[in-house]
Amino acid sequence: SQQAAIDQSLNETQQQCEEEYRIVRVKLHGVASPLQVNISDLWEALSLINYGL
Incomplete structure (x- = not known):
């Protein structure tokens, strides 16, 4: 149903x-x-390499 999809x-x-x-x-x-x-912000602030977690 539409509600289930929502x-x-x-x-x-x-x-x-x-x-x-x-x-x-x-x-x-x-x-x-x-x-x-936010994990992405933390990685950026720590100058860590950005890759998918």
Whole structure:
């Protein structure tokens, strides 16, 4: 059905977005805080070679 196709598309999009972000602990003002970080941005910031994960 059309609704099932829409639901599947939304689930796939959500999964793709979740795969692009990871939780990284960052220490701010002496306190470790979990932050959601875009993996591509993190790789670029660390000057790492970009390849498919």
